[in-house]
Amino acid sequence: MIFIPIWDGSHGCASFIVGDDADGRAIVVDPLAAIGADTYILSAAEVGLKIVGVIETHVHADHHSIARELAQKTDLLVSMGHKAPLRDAFNPLHDGDQFDLGGVQVTVWETPGHTPDSISLVVTDKTRSSDPWLVLSGDSLFVGDVGRPDLVDPTPESTERAALDQFHSVHDKILSLPDTTELYPAHYGASACGGLFLSPKPISTVGYERRWNRFAQITDPQAFVTEVLSLLKPPPVDASLIRDHNLGSQQSH
Ligand SMILES: [Fe+2]
Incomplete structure (x- = not known):
């Protein structure tokens, strides 16, 4: 496997190239406008990989995505969770979808909470x-x-529902993985998508988070929701504008 994280520390955003050197194919996950589409194409080409998939883990509200541009340049459609309300055509992904890049297998898990379409x-x-x-x-x-569960719809009812979804995504899905599984989230440090306890460190393991992440320690769903809601930071002022940009070409503004 070839695995290349590409981080934008100024915004606390992570993107990834995942491929197989024997197979020669790779996917790009959460490509960042701050990095530029060509950087992903060149970084993959440098290690002999051709980009065959561009995947977004969700509609981002904290930074401009460059997934559409990268997909156009590589003759692909962006792939996203099927609930993504994109205005452009995209390849919808569902829980359990699986694809192989040579010996590398990628499995899609729907993990709603931050957004309904999160994977x-x-x-x-x-x-x-x-x-x-x-x-x-x-x-x-x-x-x-x-x-955080409040960036799509900040009303109290929706935020509470999304926080409960996040509980199940974190506890029933991510924390079901073996302790040795490396964890590469989409954000770290100064990102607006996290809360007060978001680490400046961009990677971890499932086992370390199981032991030390305060939200992994809370096994009661309602207690988890209460804790998440009580620790919410004020929403970023430009979140809805950025999300609107990332929703696609038929923009209202
Ligand atoms: Fe986000």
Whole structure:
């Protein structure tokens, strides 16, 4: 497996190239406008990989995505969770969808909470082990924190419902993975998508978070929701504008 994280520290955003060197194909996950589409194409080409998939873990509200542009340049459609309300055509992903890049297997898990369309990607290198090697957890489980549930609809009812979804995504899905699974969330540090406990460290393991993440420690759903809601930061002022941009070409403004 070839795995290339590409981070934008100024916004606390992570993007990834996942591929198989023997197979020569790769996917790009959560490509960032701040990095630029060509950087992903060149970074993949440098190690002999052709981009065959562009995947977004969710509609981002904290930074401009460059998934559409990258997909156009590589003759692809953006792939996203099927609940994504994109204005443009996209390839809808469903829970349990699986695809192989040579010996590398990528499994889609729906992990709603931060947004209804949020997905995580479980990556296994079958030439190494049948255990997952890593999970790209999007904005479900972060290092030290979880993705905030209020950026799509900040009303109290919706935020509470989304926080409960996040509980199940984190506890029933991500934390069901073996302790040794590496955790690569979509955000870290200064990102607006996290809360007070979001670590500046961009990677962890499921086992470390199981032991030390305060939200992994809370096993009662209602207590989890109460804790998440009580620790919410004020929403970022430009979230709805950025989300609108990322929703696609038929923009209202
Ligand atoms: Fe986000």
